[in-house]
Amino acid sequence: MDWGSVAGLVLALLGILVGQLLEGGRLGSLVQPTAFVIVMVGTFGAVLLQSGWPTVKRGLRMAGAAFRNQPDLHRLHAADVAMWSQTARREGLLSLERFMDNSDDPFITKGLRLLTDGIDPYKLREILGIEISSYETRERKAARIWDAAGGYAPTIGILGAVLGLIHVMENLSDPSRLGAGIAVAFVATIYGVGLANLVFLPIGGKLKSAVNDEVTRLEMLADAFCCIAAGDNPISIEERMKAYER
Known part of the structure; x- marks a missing residue:
């Protein structure tokens, strides 16, 4: 957990709630189920x-990543790459087949x-580059739904406020209900702006950062595989992997 x-x-x-107090x-005046639903x-x-x-479904599933620590897989992969390169150099590329079953x-x-092969x-x-590009395009598209939500929520909140004011205007004959009705109307605006700037946009930014980290990890692995395939010296490959450290 992050x-x-x-x-x-x-x-x-808390900043908003304490400011209200x-x-x-009253905190109760900010609890308006109708405005929240709108x-x-x-x-x-x-x-x-x-x-x-x-x-949208993929983007919703990604939301949890915004509240999880992103592990630094570089050191783990660097050790794996060193083992793969040394094994391939000593025993040939076919010897790497045994490592396939140990990876999830x-x-x-x-x-x-x-x-x-x-x-x-x-x-x-080229093959791994296509794989990385497809992953990046798919994940970035899913992460952008949170940016889209951050853009739409304030406007929807204004619509909710207008709907509330329409309801207030329909009850002008009862002045005792006007103050509470107007307060309820503007809570929708608070929900729209608050959710956009405190939840949707920050989650979107965090997810895009997570996608960047994952793409970097995949690029590091692809680079390592290409170096092993080319028969590069394991020490050279190890030094090359250090360039991907955070």
């Missing part, structure tokens, strides 16, 4: 229309399989 991200979200929400307001459902519908269900990473398994280094780079 406690820094969790703490950031909690602090942002300091202004003499903003959330309206925003989700707009994002769904823009991106389509498969992309599809990209590593594919790279090792291509190595044992004796694929030309340039062709190997």
Whole structure:
């Protein structure tokens, strides 16, 4: 768990709630289920229309990554790459076949399989490059749904406020209901702006950073596979891997 991200979200929400109390307001006045439904459902519908269900579903599944620590896999992979390169140099590329069964990473398994098949280094780079490009395009497209939600939510919040004001205007004959009705109307704007800037946009930024880290990891592995296929010296490969350290 990335406690820094969790703490950031909690602090942002506390700032708003404490500010409401300091202004003499009641926390209960910020709890308006109708406004919440308008903003959330309206925003989700707009994002769904823009991106389509498969992309939205993938983006929702990615959300958890914003609150998880991203492990530094460089050191682990660097040790693996050193072992692969030394084994290939001593025993040949076919000896790498035994490492395929020990990996649960599809990209590593594919790279090792291509190595044992004796694929030309340039062709190997092309195949793995296509794999990385496809992954990056797919994941970035999914992560962008949070940026889209951050763009739509404030506008949907304004629509919710207008709907609330329309309801207020319909009850002008009862002055006692006007103040509370107007307050409820503007809560929708708070929800829209607050969710956009405190939740949707930060999650989108965090996910894009996670995609960048994963693409760098895949590029490092692809580079290593190509170097092994070309028969480079293990020491040279190890020095090359150091360039990918965070």
